[in-house]
Amino acid sequence: MNLPFKYGKIIDDDFFVNRTREIEFLKRNITSKINLTLISPRRWGKSSLVSKIARSMAKDEKKIKFCFIDLYNVRNEEEFYNYFATEILKASYSKWDERVENAKLFFKQIIPKFSFGLDPNQEFSLSFDWENISKNQQEILDLPEVISKTKNIQLVICLDEFQNLSFFDDPLSFQKKARASWQKHQNCSYILYGSKRHMMTELFENKSMPFYKFGEVILLSKIETNHWQEYIIEKFKSTKKKISKELAEFLTEKVENHSYFVQQLANAVWLEVNKTCTKEDIENGLAKLLLQYELFFSREVDGLSNLQLNLLKALAADEKELSSKKTIKKYNLSSSASVNRSKEALVQKEIIDVFEKKTEFIDPIFKIWINNTYNKRI
Missing domain, CATH: 1.10.8 (Helicase, Ruva Protein; domain 3)
Incomplete structure (x- = not known):
């Protein structure tokens, strides 16, 4: 008998729970070509939500095509441009010869190189000479808009792990170039989301960042x-x-x-x-x-300072006033300044998250383990 619950991957409709309100809201915005940003802690189902919407809209909206681009392994601009162009052409044209023909048509300043596998329709990729792209990256950034216009369709570009742009050598410069292009696009739209909430928040809610106010920001809440x-x-x-x-x-x-x-x-x-x-x-x-998870949790704790571990004990015990004299004394947290430093360090380590002004463990099983291991002694 197959197991009745699914986790750890994009889930299909049989394992999807609610999100009715969010689905309708997102569909309306997509149909209206409004750019979207999804922000929530890790493993709350952002990718599954976007995937479900794409499956649903594919049945009713023949002129809307979704292109999924996972930036998890992309760490520099050159990789981004190659991957971005490849996936957009694959989503727009089903046959390899159409992809080649149109790539040659769309790229006027840069020369694409094509790679094929045993099945050229599946194993297809583009690459470019870096010196050539660095002077003409606009052609690649504008590709979704050009194709949408040419084919009279709406490409919806879904960029997962979007926060990985921050790892580029000059991330601010790249974000400025991408924002400058994408904000002018009228025939396609973008959905940007990622698994590191604090980095995503910095990209989209910090007024000094290029992608501030790029589109509608949706903060996903927990399912009731x-x-x-x-x-x-x-x-x-x-x-x-x-x-x-x-x-x-x-x-x-x-x-x-x-x-x-x-x-x-x-x-x-x-x-x-x-x-x-x-x-x-x-x-x-x-x-x-x-x-x-005993071994994994033990190793996680081994990498923490005493102050960071003590703060986790307080959080696991659901202490509300972390900087109060009573909590600082009870958990040996040193000072309110130490609490803030430890909290920031734990956010960077992706052990806790501050969401809607509430500090929580990213992994609730880890919280239970901390309580069982340490807080019974307090």
Whole structure:
């Protein structure tokens, strides 16, 4: 029997939970050619959300074409231009000969080089001479608009891990060039999103950055408990197992409604259940996840200073006033200035996140492990 819950990859419709309001809002903006930025902590389902919208709109909007570009492994401008041009041509033309013919037509100042594999329609890529591109990058940046105009379609360019632009040798210069081009485009649109929320926030909410006010910014919130309850109950039922509404709620809130971890814990619990889920099954499923990640969490802690670990203990215990004299004394946090420095360091290490003025663990399982390992001693 296949496992009824999915996590760690782009999920299809059978594993998608709610987001009805966000989907309708995003669809309206896409249809209106408004640029979009999605910001949320890691593993909240941004990529799955955009993918679901693309699948849905492909059925009803024949003139809207989505192009997915994952910048995870792109670390410099040259790689960006090669990959950007390749993926846009692949999304716009299904046959390799059309891609070659049109690339030659669209690029007037730069000469593309073509590479093919055994299946040229699938294994196709473009590259350019760097000296040539560095003087004429405008042709590549404007490619989505040129193709949209030529084919009378709307290309929607979905750039995942967008914060990786910050790793380029001169990131500000590149962002200025990209913004200058993309803000003039009328026939295509852009959806920009990434997994490092603090870096994305800096790119789009800092007034001094080129992409400030580039488009509509959407801050994704957590999926409400009642939607998770319905989903978990139905998944158990589809495999001839049962879980009560109360226990589905208990499971969801145990990992603080975090999409990835609700699915992961639900899967671990499902494996424990024979016919009807009990609270003990949930605790056993969670215990196995904690054991599974024990070595990883221990190594994470080994890389922290005493002050950073002490701050995690306070956060895991749900202390609200981290800079208060009482909390500083109880957790040996030294001073309010030390609290702020440690918090910033933990954000940079992607252990915690500050979202909507609330500081949270990115991994709620790690929070439980910190509590079990350290806070029982306090």
